[in-house]
Amino acid sequence: MRTSTSGRIVSIIVGAAVFAALNFMTALALPFTLIGGILGWLVTILLFSSDKSSGKIVYDGTTKSEIDSTIKAGRKLTNGMRVAVHRLTQTEIKNQVEELCRIAESMFEMLRKDPNDLRIVKQFISHYLEPTHKIIVKYAELATVRPMPADAVETLERTEKSLANIRATFLKQKERMLSNDVMDLDTEIKVFETLTKDIKINTNTDTSTSSR
Secondary structure: OOOOHHHHHHHHHHHHHHHHHHHHHOOOOHHHHHHHHHHHHHHHHHHHHHHHHOOOEEEOOEEHHHHHHHHHHHHHHHHHHHHHHOOOOOHHHHHHHHHHHHHHHHHHHHHHHOHHHHHHHHHHHHHHHHHHHHHHHHHHHHHHOOOOOOOHHHHHHHHHHHHHHHHHHHHHHHHHHHHHHHHHHHHHHHHHHHHHHHHHHHHHHHHHHHOO
């Protein structure tokens, strides 16, 4: 789960401030003050992330309306693919197309939870989902037209073989979103650890100075 840049900065500052306050004003051991700082950070993160359910800006200029419209456009394409293959008799092809739709829609749900992935999802829709939608619709039309054109069988078989590659491409795009989540969380943790380390060093320095 990610919030806006300002939300992350504020949460880190709040966490560090709570840690510093507990460290200076109480006699608690370091592990307990560190836990207090982490809790302050987490609470602030949660407060900022709650803005995602409103119509306000949810991530650095991205609005909830823009996210909703992107998801709506993507679902329109997946629904169109489902309708197109509904007439087919090949169960295996219908199942493969359904899996493509599910992968795409899982990415839309990830976007709803994490607005920072908007750029990736928009690129996915324009570069991969829209062309796939066109391929599936034309495939379904060609597979059900009667009489079938003489050269249709070869084209249909080539399209069927490409479905596995399309699935792999969809999964690769989804992996990009998951990788972003990992990197973002790792960055936030490193920043917080750096701040708490600096505070600990300053605290030790102040203590040494006052004891002289």
